[in-house]
Amino acid sequence: MTPQKISIIGCGRVGTALSVFLSKAGYHIAAVASRTRSSAEKTVWAAGACGAVGAIKIYESPAKAAMAGDIIFITTQDHLIEKICSDITTSTVALSSSPETAVGTSVDISSKTIFHCSGALSSCVLSSASDKGANTGSIHPLQSFAPYDPEQKSPFAGINVSVEGNEKAVIIGKELIHALGANYFTIPTKAKTLYHAAAVVASNYLVTLEHFAFELLKEASLSEQKAYEILDPLIQGTLSNIKTRGAVAALTGPIARGDAQIVEKHLSNINERLPEFSKLYRVMGKYTLELAAKRGELDKVSVERLTDILTES
Numbered sequence: 485m486t487p488q489k490i491s492i493i494g495c496g497r498v499g500t501a502l503s504v505f506l507s508k509a510g511y512h513i514a515a516v517a518s519r520t521r522s523s524a525e526k527t528v529w530a531a532g533a534c535g536a537v538g539a540i541k542i543y544e545s546p547a548k549a550a551m552a553g554d555i556i557f558i559t560t561q562d563h564l565i566e567k568i569c570s571d572i573t574t575s576t577v578a579l580s581s582s583p584e585t586a587v588g589t590s591v592d593i594s595s596k597t598i599f600h601c602s603g604a605l606s607s608c609v610l611s612s613a614s615d616k617g618a619n620t621g622s623i624h625p626l627q628s629f630a631p632y633d634p635e636q637k638s639p640f641a642g643i644n645v646s647v648e649g650n651e652k653a654v655i656i657g658k659e660l661i662h663a664l665g666a667n668y669f670t671i672p673t674k675a676k677t678l679y680h681a682a683a684v685v686a687s688n689y690l691v692t693l694e695h696f697a698f699e700l701l702k703e704a705s706l707s708e709q710k711a712y713e714i715l716d717p718l719i720q721g722t723l724s725n726i727k728t729r730g731a732v733a734a735l736t737g738p739i740a741r742g743d744a745q746i747v748e749k750h751l752s753n754i755n756e757r758l759p760e761f762s763k764l765y766r767v768m769g770k771y772t773l774e775l776a777a778k779r780g781e782l783d784k785v786s787v788e789r790l791t792d793i794l795t796e797s
């Protein structure tokens with residue numbers, strides 16, 4: 485079977501990783517375009533070094549790069565995706581000629597599939613292309629991509645990747661995700677923003693909370709390295725309990741036990757030493773209390789006492 489031709493527009497972290505690992509999976513990266521030629525060259529080099537199938541052409545114009553592929557990835561920063569897609573669809577490049585010599589008519593994208601990789605945006609931002617008959621979708625890898633390193637193992641291996649879009653795009657997206665060695669799951673197009681908010685809470689806000697814990701331990705005279713060492717098994721154990729028992733059952737600690745005095749002491753120490761974290765402690769405490777109350781093990785008096793303590797006076 486002829487490998488499907490892929491165009492990559494935006495040769496950054498994700499664009500380069502897709503070029504390399506789709507090449508390894510046997511897809512032909514036909515064309516790339518980026519803001520700077522040097523990024524495009526680095527991507528071509530990286531894919532070439534991994535035994536890319538066929539030649540990869542660099543184009544200055546995203547529309548010309550798009551023309552060379554059956555499947556187009558727009559892997560620029562999120563805020564540029566809609567505009568680049570619209571530029572591609574309104575650009576005057578003839579599909580019947582080669583991208584080099586093309587002049588005159590607009591790009592016929594009706595036979596193409598266009599994806600972006602944003603977690604926050606849905607395929608709706610590609611409506612300029614779907615309006616002209618293209619298949620459109622979003623493929624979002626739940627992974628943090630570092631700049632490409634030839635020594636790195638595939639950042640796609642075994643990860644979970646969401647896909648949404650029109651029916652054909654979802655089918656093609658699943659094939660691509662499978663070829664990358666990742667697992668796919670589908671989400672409704674309308675739910676894309678909530679889904680991304682969940683990923684931010686689960687990952688970014690976890691970082692913020694651990695930073696909060698490190699600052700408390702710094703006040704207790706422990707270095708950040710030591711703080712990480714002592715908290716690591718606790719963090720891993722908690723994650724494991726959430727996985728096996730669910731979030732509500734995994735909750736332990738003074739709020740879950742109704743130990744109001746301990747929570748009061750925490751807040752008094754935090755107010756004295758790190759007052760900038762007082763509000764965060766209270767807000768998290770209130771939601772933790774709601775979670776604990778769901779188990780039905782806390783008596784009414786404890787809930788009221790804890791609510792009072794956690795409410796800013």
Ligand SMILES: NC(=O)c1ccc[n+]([C@@H]2O[C@H](COP(=O)([O-])OP(=O)(O)OC[C@H]3O[C@@H](n4cnc5c(N)ncnc54)[C@H](OP(=O)(O)O)[C@@H]3O)[C@@H](O)[C@H]2O)c1
Nearest residue numbers: 494495496497498518519520523559560561601602628629
């Ligand atoms: N990084 C992650 O961990 C991650 C994870 C999941 C999803 N994503 C998503 O993947 C997408 C790409 O993110 P990224 O981290 O790979 O971004 P990135 O490393 O900042 O790369 C973006 C690339 O877009 C190129 N670009 C900018 N303007 C352009 C234009 N007008 N025409 C063509 N190319 C242009 C830039 O080119 P130059 O280098 O030439 O300036 C840059 O290489 C985003 O939608 C993001 O939300 C990222």
